[in-house]
């Protein structure tokens with residue numbers, strides 16, 4: 001899995017900075033119909049680690065008044081960035097698809113699905129592949145939004161074509177996001193200076 005970053009690249013999503021989804025209703029979490037909104041035949045599904053994809057999901061969710069579902073693994077990824085990269089690489093190399101914490105209760109009720117994820121190892125993260133393998137998107141309009149750390153969407157569209165073969169697919173939004181690797185390395189170096 002390639003995970004080399006160019007430190008000169010700009011951090012994107014600054015225009016969207018400050019937007020969070022802290023209080024939005026999630027399909028999986030909603031038990032009081034809080035997620036029943038005016039455009040409830042459209043679902044925004046997303047996976048995120050460091051938050052970039054969540055910001056975009058939130059913009060779509062609020063703009064279109066859709067339902068919202070966060071893909072989460074049953075066993076969370078490590079908090080440490082480098083351990084997560086190692087685990088993701090191992091899953092990728094072995095073809096492991098981690099189990100989901102939750103599934104969408106009524107996928108049949110949605111006509112349009114926006115699907116957002118970060119590029120991991122030049123591909124679709126394994127847990128997003130689990131989502132695609134366990135939800136029937138046949139006949140639905142699938143609109144991907146993909147964030148990456150400067151190296152583009154990789155083979156994401158091929159994976160979507162394979163795992164959602166019977167969905168109608170829209171051209172994805174592909175957008176560069178900030179790199180947790182660079183942030184981690186910068187902060188770690190800074191900590192060394194303030195500690196001494």
Ligand SMILES: Cc1cc2nc3c(=O)[nH]c(=O)nc-3n(C[C@H](O)[C@H](O)[C@H](O)COP(=O)(O)O)c2cc1C
Nearest residue numbers: 048049050051052053118121122147149150151177
């Ligand atoms: C495990 C892992 C693998 C990654 N692999 C790539 C990659 O192959 N190419 C790339 O451009 N960025 C890669 N990135 C960076 C993310 O795609 C990028 O920072 C993304 O915007 C993060 O989205 P998020 O904040 O929603 O998690 C990787 C990040 C992680 C954690």
